[in-house]
Amino acid sequence: MFITIPLEPKQISYLKGNGMLLSGEEVIDSYQAGKGNMNVTLKIKTNKRIFVLKQSRPYVVKFPEVPAPLNRIEIELKFYNEINKDNLLACFSPAVLGFDKNAWLLAIEHLDKGGDYLWLYENKNSLNKKVIDLLLTYLKKLHQLPVTDFPINQEMRKLNHQHIFVLPFLPDNGFNLDQIQEGLQDLSTMVKDKPELIEKINLLGERYLKPGDVLIHGDFYPGSWFETEKGLKIIDTEFAFLGEPEFDLAVMLAHLKLSSTAVSELLRIIESYPLKNEILAQYTGVEILRRLFGLAQLPLSLSLEEKKKLATFAINLIMNEKF
Structure with a gap:
């Protein structure tokens, strides 16, 4: 499943099914987060919070003609998991909120006012x-x-x-x-x-x-x-x-x-x-x-x-x- 802007109803249902959307949480808006080169990155605004979804594709998003490995999003997850073992380094990282390997989808904390x-x-x-x-x-x-x-x-x-x-x-x-x-x-x-x-x-x-x-x-x-x-x-x-x-x-x-x-x-x-x-x-x-x-x-x-x-x-x- 490739996420899109705006999220489609079937994609919202998918996010509820994999636990990235919480119980009673409804999507109000979704839009591009930043000018990322490698991945699709969306801000998801719900009735309860804002968080970020990142998804890898089999190519570089800014340059679709350039192939890239899908598992790069899992590398990002493993990096955060590794450095979060250290209290000082953990302060420099956004919180990880969820990961879905089937869709190569990572949910992380939205960094406010930055x-x-x-x-x-x-x-x-x-x-x-x-x-x-x-x-x-x-x-x-x-x-x-x-x-x-x-x-x-x-x-x-x-x-x-x-x-x-x-x-x-x-x-x-x-x-x-x-x-x-x-x-x-x-x-x-x-x-x-x-x-x-x-x-x-x-x-x-x-x-x-x-x-x-x-x-x-x-x-x-x-x-x-x-x-x-x-x-x-x-x-x-x-x-x-x-x-x-x-x-x-x-x-x-x-x-x-x-x-x-x-x-x-x-x-x-x-x-x-x-x-x-x-x-x-x-x-x-x-x-x-x-x-x-x-x-x-x-x-x-x-x-x-x-x-x-x-x-x-x-x-x-x-x-x-x-x-």
Whole structure:
């Protein structure tokens, strides 16, 4: 059963049958919750409450031509279940209200009066140091969790691998970047025409696919950070797996740089959470480049010249393997 907007009577009956709608609860309204890329996400307003339904499809919802594993919604559930064993991490997560594997459907708490941090890319905003330190607190605690049996999530990692380490760097990848910004296609040749750079990116991609021993979020960027009246929440955990902590921190650093955070602040973050600098630098560089030249574009308010400077910065991180 695929949920739709608005919910159909048979879908409402289904939700009553699987217990996601409580006794005496009637649906008043249903509408899209946020601008999710991977899954269908709906806010359900009833006569008693508001909650969120997330459902995976056999494709990426924003890009239906891109296949994706259905079990990613179960990965999100297992991630929440795992970190909810820790009192501090549990404070950063929405409450899980129900799960239906037959429909790949997850019900979670509605986060009141909040929103994600995608506004960071607009007008070159900087993130408050207090929020940065909260994000670091979350990552440090997450990466210290004693987890050994989390699913390998290999199909989602393969999907991510293609869009991070492979497709953005192919000369003929089918992405018409000039539709994003005139001249961006030509600019992308500054990475596509560098064999030594591509080789390093390929090696890093192989490293990404290898099993690790640390539970990581897997997509730790501003779209997964959610501010609410109850404080900062971390959402959209379907890319989670046992990997390297450097990957999570690198994604965070890359997006802070993309939103024009000063290098001095990036260095402060690195000093406060010391990891393998060479791996951290390379992952950061690749994440910047794939967001400039890949399919997963961001609402960046940057000129071509500014993007060129960012790409040069990223290339130096990958080639020199240090900040």
